[in-house]
Amino acid sequence: MSIAAKANALWEYANPRKFLATSERVLPFFWVTSAVCLVVGLIWGFFFTPDDYKQGSTVKIIYLHVPAALMAINCWLMMLATSLVWLVRRHHVSALAARAAAPIGIVMTLIALATGAIWGQPMWGTWWAWDPRLTSFLILFLFYLGYVALWEAIEDSDTAADLTSVLCLVGSVFALLSRYAVNFWNQGLHQGASVMRAAAVTGTDTEEKVSNIYFYPLLLCIVGFVLLFIALVFYRTGTEIRARRIKALLARERVSG
Amino acid sequence: MIALLLRDLKLAFRAGGGFGLGLAFFLIVTVLVPFSVGPQSSLLSTIAPGVLWLGALLACLLSLDRLLALDWEDGSLDLLATAPLPLESVVTIKALAHWLTTGLPLVLAAPFLGVLLNLPTPGFSWLVISLLLGTPAMSVIGTFGAALTVGLKRGGLLLSLLVLPLYVPTLIFGAEVARRGATGMETQTPLLMLAGITAATVALLPFASAAVLRINLR
Amino acid sequence: MIPDLGKYSDTVLSAYGASILLLIALVVFSILRGRKVRAEMEKVEQRMSRHG
Numbered sequence: 001m002s003i004a005a006k007a008n009a010l011w012e013y014a015n016p017r018k019f020l021a022t023s024e025r026v027l028p029f030f031w032v033t034s035a036v037c038l039v040v041g042l043i044w045g046f047f048f049t050p051d052d053y054k055q056g057s058t059v060k061i062i063y064l065h066v067p068a069a070l071m072a073i074n075c076w077l078m079m080l081a082t083s084l085v086w087l088v089r090r091h092h093v094s095a096l097a098a099r100a101a102a103p104i105g106i107v108m109t110l111i112a113l114a115t116g117a118i119w120g121q122p123m124w125g126t127w128w129a130w131d132p133r134l135t136s137f138l139i140l141f142l143f144y145l146g147y148v149a150l151w152e153a154i155e156d157s158d159t160a161a162d163l164t165s166v167l168c169l170v171g172s173v174f175a176l177l178s179r180y181a182v183n184f185w186n187q188g189l190h191q192g193a194s195v196m197r198a199a200a201v202t203g204t205d206t207e208e209k210v211s212n213i214y215f216y217p218l219l220l221c222i223v224g225f226v227l228l229f230i231a232l233v234f235y236r237t238g239t240e241i242r243a244r245r246i247k248a249l250l251a252r253e254r255v256s257g
Numbered sequence: 258m259i260a261l262l263l264r265d266l267k268l269a270f271r272a273g274g275g276f277g278l279g280l281a282f283f284l285i286v287t288v289l290v291p292f293s294v295g296p297q298s299s300l301l302s303t304i305a306p307g308v309l310w311l312g313a314l315l316a317c318l319l320s321l322d323r324l325l326a327l328d329w330e331d332g333s334l335d336l337l338a339t340a341p342l343p344l345e346s347v348v349t350i351k352a353l354a355h356w357l358t359t360g361l362p363l364v365l366a367a368p369f370l371g372v373l374l375n376l377p378t379p380g381f382s383w384l385v386i387s388l389l390l391g392t393p394a395m396s397v398i399g400t401f402g403a404a405l406t407v408g409l410k411r412g413g414l415l416l417s418l419l420v421l422p423l424y425v426p427t428l429i430f431g432a433e434v435a436r437r438g439a440t441g442m443e444t445q446t447p448l449l450m451l452a453g454i455t456a457a458t459v460a461l462l463p464f465a466s467a468a469v470l471r472i473n474l475r
Numbered sequence: 476m477i478p479d480l481g482k483y484s485d486t487v488l489s490a491y492g493a494s495i496l497l498l499i500a501l502v503v504f505s506i507l508r509g510r511k512v513r514a515e516m517e518k519v520e521q522r523m524s525r526h527g
Contacts, residue, residue: 046491057480057487064494107501111494118490122483142422146415150405153415162472163405167419170401170465174423177454181429184450228498232505239509242516249519 016241019093023234030231037224045217061119063218067225068111069133072140075105075229079147080172083165093237095161096244098168100236102148104229109141132186139178143171157244258346261337265354268327279316279359280366286312287370298375305374306384306435312370313363313388314395314424320359321399321420322406322413324351325470329407338474344467352393352400352463360392376439383438387451391431394455397462398423404469426454 045063052059079098086095154160328334402420406412433447
């Protein structure tokens with residue numbers, strides 16, 4: 001290898017190396033703070049908040065449903081951002097971070113769907129209702145699956161990074177489009193006030209204002225989920241970086257015989 | 258460009274080109290529906306617009322993997338990429354060929370299948386209009402999916418997983434037009450949305466498809 | 476200990492149970508895979524440094 005090529009190869013690892021080093025330092029902080037926030041927030045919300053007038057004790061589900069739903073969306077947005085960075089700047093860590101984040105998004109979406117469906121059962125009388133919000137999350141789940149499946153299917157990691165990044169971009173546009181389509185699709189049914197009163201309780205609907213009693217534990221849970229997401233992304237990206245390094249080393253080994 | 262289009266059309270019509278498979282699938286699915294939901298004509302009338310849209314969508318999906326795979330295998334895709342024609346035009350022609358050989362026949366067959374499902378009379382024209390507007394989008398979106406999976410063996414299943422969520426907006430608005438038309442309601446809004454989606458995808462998605470093909474041809 | 480959840484206790488408990496299970500599974504699997512990959516990388520690096 002020429003000097004220039006060696007330098008390039010070094011640079012390739014320098015960024016991931018720095019990332020790994022930074023990751024080692026900050027991970028403990030994120031693990032601990034996320035655990036604390038989650039435990040305190042959930043205990044506070046579960047044990048120390050009152051039942052809702054209309055929904056009874058099921059209102060306690062918001063402490064899991066809302067943060068999970070928020071993270072499901074934010075995870076995809078993060079993947080979108082890192083995909084763009086990869087396409088423009090070719091930082092491998094960025095592409096690997098997107099790959100690492102996807103399964104987190106899948107779990108968040110699953111939690112949102114499961115809690116949404118379980119919550120809906122006593123409220124609507126069925127295990128599943130094609131409520132616009134739940135339906136949108138179901139579609140998001142499918143987008144996540146496709147993204148992960150594409151990563152798994154492509155051999156060459158740079159090609160996989162490129163293809164999945166384009167998919168993430170195009171998918172984002174269609175996911176947004178689907179959101180509007182689904183809202184249009186289900187507006188015909190009378191939804192009234194029965195739809196996802198989580199929004200009403202947390203104040204994301206403009207009609208009802210948030211009640212402090214629920215707000216602070218919920219905020220703590222949201223913060224906990226965000227911190228957990230960050231911790232997991234750092235950790236999992238580290239794993240991806242190492243996996244990629246193994247692949248590169250093995251390839252080098254094969255070449256040098 | 259015309260030459261490429263004619264070539265693709267000829268290939269599709271040749272024996273083994275798969276022409277008619279989509280149509281046959283559309284027919285089969287339509288016939289199977291009454292067996293699964295029961296023969297009451299009132300029920301069939303209600304679900305006919307949606308079922309026909311779904312059948313057309315799935316039939317479109319079927320022929321997608323051969324769209325680019327054949328050219329990939331025999332190396333013609335590499336040649337096309339180096340040809341003076343921009344890759345964006347190539348993928349658009351491919352999508353157009355797909356629409357002419359798969360989408361358009363489905364549109365023409367739909368009214369006949371509508372009879373089988375007791376489609377209400379006002380629904381026929383709206384079904385055809387909505388499919389006419391929606392199938393080009395499905396061809397273009399399908400081409401994007403085909404480009405993503407072109408190098409893969411057994412890419413077919415992955416292709417479906419990638420493409421079907423992308424079809425959701427078109428399906429929602431297209432089926433809505435067909436449904437509203439069948440019950441005599443006003444179809445303006447979904448029709449405009451459907452047309453908008455098709456126009457935007459036809460204009461913009463080929464750029465993404467071409468980029469993806471370039472990546473895969475590297 | 477558990478507050479009176481009334482008639483919704485099954486609902487709330489299963490929602491909490493499912494979610495917490497999913498979160499724990501995510502963390503556990505992430506860490507297990509991370510450890511495995513890290514160990515293998517160190518193994519390969521050692522092998523390469525010996526032969527290199």
